[in-house]
Amino acid sequence: MGRAMRSTPPPQTYRVKSFGCQMNVYDGERMGELLNAQGLTPAAEGAAADLVVLNTCHIREKAAEKVYSDIGRIVKDASLEGGAAPLIAVAGCVAQAEGEEIMARAPAVRMVVGPQAYHRLPEMLARAQAGQRVTDTDMPAETKFDALPRRRRTGATAFLTVQEGCDKFCTYCVVPYTRGAEISRPFSDLVTEAQKLVETGAREITLLGQNVNAWTGEDDKGRAIGLDGLIRALAALPDLARIRYTTSHPNDMSEGLIAAHGEVEKLMPFLHLPVQSGSDRVLRAMNRSHDVAGYLRLLDRVRSVRPDIALSGDFIVGFPGETEAEFAETLALVDAVGYAQCFSFKYSPRPGTPAATMDGQIEAVVMDDRLRRLQDAINRHQHAFNTATLGKRVAVLVERNGRHPGQWLGKSPWLQSVHFEHESAGSEPILGDLVEVEIVQAGPNSLHGVPVAVAA
Numbered sequence: 211m212g213r214a215m216r217s218t219p220p221p222q223t224y225r226v227k228s229f230g231c232q233m234n235v236y237d238g239e240r241m242g243e244l245l246n247a248q249g250l251t252p253a254a255e256g257a258a259a260d261l262v263v264l265n266t267c268h269i270r271e272k273a274a275e276k277v278y279s280d281i282g283r284i285v286k287d288a289s290l291e292g293g294a295a296p297l298i299a300v301a302g303c304v305a306q307a308e309g310e311e312i313m314a315r316a317p318a319v320r321m322v323v324g325p326q327a328y329h330r331l332p333e334m335l336a337r338a339q340a341g342q343r344v345t346d347t348d349m350p351a352e353t354k355f356d357a358l359p360r361r362r363r364t365g366a367t368a369f370l371t372v373q374e375g376c377d378k379f380c381t382y383c384v385v386p387y388t389r390g391a392e393i394s395r396p397f398s399d400l401v402t403e404a405q406k407l408v409e410t411g412a413r414e415i416t417l418l419g420q421n422v423n424a425w426t427g428e429d430d431k432g433r434a435i436g437l438d439g440l441i442r443a444l445a446a447l448p449d450l451a452r453i454r455y456t457t458s459h460p461n462d463m464s465e466g467l468i469a470a471h472g473e474v475e476k477l478m479p480f481l482h483l484p485v486q487s488g489s490d491r492v493l494r495a496m497n498r499s500h501d502v503a504g505y506l507r508l509l510d511r512v513r514s515v516r517p518d519i520a521l522s523g524d525f526i527v528g529f530p531g532e533t534e535a536e537f538a539e540t541l542a543l544v545d546a547v548g549y550a551q552c553f554s555f556k557y558s559p560r561p562g563t564p565a566a567t568m569d570g571q572i573e574a575v576v577m578d579d580r581l582r583r584l585q586d587a588i589n590r591h592q593h594a595f596n597t598a599t600l601g602k603r604v605a606v607l608v609e610r611n612g613r614h615p616g617q618w619l620g621k622s623p624w625l626q627s628v629h630f631e632h633e634s635a636g637s638e639p640i641l642g643d644l645v646e647v648e649i650v651q652a653g654p655n656s657l658h659g660v661p662v663a664v665a666a
């Protein structure tokens with residue numbers, strides 16, 4: 211579909227701006243690789259780009275409004291600088307959910323591409339250059355992953371999307387509508403992509419999926435396996451030091467995956483397992499299909515094989531009908547679990563989801579108050595978790611330089627950010643090294659340490 215406009219010279223440079231979840235970060239990187247393969251180059255920091263891809267998020271409100279204000283700013287900046295406005299593409303979940311509206315409201319947008327169609331970006335670009343406005347929000351049978359170029363370069367840590375989409379239909383959530391049904395990428399493709407990532411420098415891979423622990427496949431001997439089987443296969447890659455996965459659903463935590471936490475050394479002791487609420491009534495209204503007691507039993511089982519596991523969760527406050535007593539149950543759950551970190555959100559009605567039209571929508575002031583109290587509790591636990599590492603030696607995977615020369619930044623096995631200076635170490639670390647660091651300071655959001663040895 212397209213409408214004629216003036217044609218434009220071929221773009222030379224691009225910028226992809228990704229918002230929202232880690233899967234969008236992954237998709238943004240892959241779109242960049244696709245554009246590189248077309249001969250475009252990333253625009254330098256601060257320089258104008260000929261093509262701007264806004265890779266959007268639709269999970270909570272204001273995301274769409276942000277897209278329009280971003281488009282306005284890009285057009286304004288270009289006219290202030292006296293240059294031509296760049297080609298603008300809107301990608302991601304807002305594109306999927308509101309593609310037609312975007313085209314109608316924002317004439318500067320030339321391309322709208324959904325999260326399952328971005329492998330077709332080069333063809334769309336050709337048509338946009340020819341003067342058309344192009345929308346592609348198909349969820350085609352062929353998978354985008356087969357059409358994407360091979361990975362070229364990565365940092366010490368990399369994302370790898372193994373599963374996409376969601377069949378759970380929690381009543382508040384747009385993901386099943388924007389990302390589509392659950393699909394698992396084939397085992398051999400994933401092993402190949404992981405090998406490539408490791409060859410190009412990745413020491414840690416985070417396996418991504420909206421329901422990553424629902425991943426299923428067949429291994430190279432044709433045996434049916436789950437995510438634990440994939441993790442075990444990837445753990446055999448010699449230069450890969452760490453494996454993580456996110457986001458999981460409590461109902462897909464298999465025995466095998468729990469066991470892997472006790473058995474696979476490269477699988478980091480960290481589990482992000484959203485629960486959303488501490489009230490069984492609210493969980494039922496959310497269509498979560500698990501209750502609080504079941505969730506706590508699950509955590510006990512994981513802790514029994516991996517006692518030092520760091521737990522993380524997502525919470526929504528102010529779901530329609532949530533009473534003060536039900537919210538208090540959420541606070542009690544946070545205290546009972548003692549999370550290492552958590553994400554917490556005010557409920558945001560999403561058009562087209564069942565919860566958006568439920569009775570008992572909660573007032574903004576009440577939500578603000580509940581969010582503040584929840585975040586206080588979460589921060590208290592996070593700080594306590596960090597403080598417990600004081601004096602301990604932890605392995606830090608070096609991810610980047612700090613703000614000052616000689617400063618380094620990396621992550622502990624429990625996903626805590628750790629800063630350290632290299633002067634006291636025997637040899638200077640490089641990105642991707644595992645450095646043993648003694649923790650001397652613990653703040654609410656990060657740790658500071660002194661290196662004792664560079665491991666490799």
Ligand code: 5AD
Binds near residue numbers: 384484559560
């Ligand atoms: N409102 C608020 N938070 C939401 N999330 C998903 N949908 C909504 C919504 N409509 C949160 C959930 C989920 C996380 C990715 O975003 O906590 O786990």
Ligand code: SF4
Binds near residue numbers: 378
């Ligand atoms: Fe959304 Fe629920 Fe699916 Fe998570 S499990 S993506 S919250 S519908």
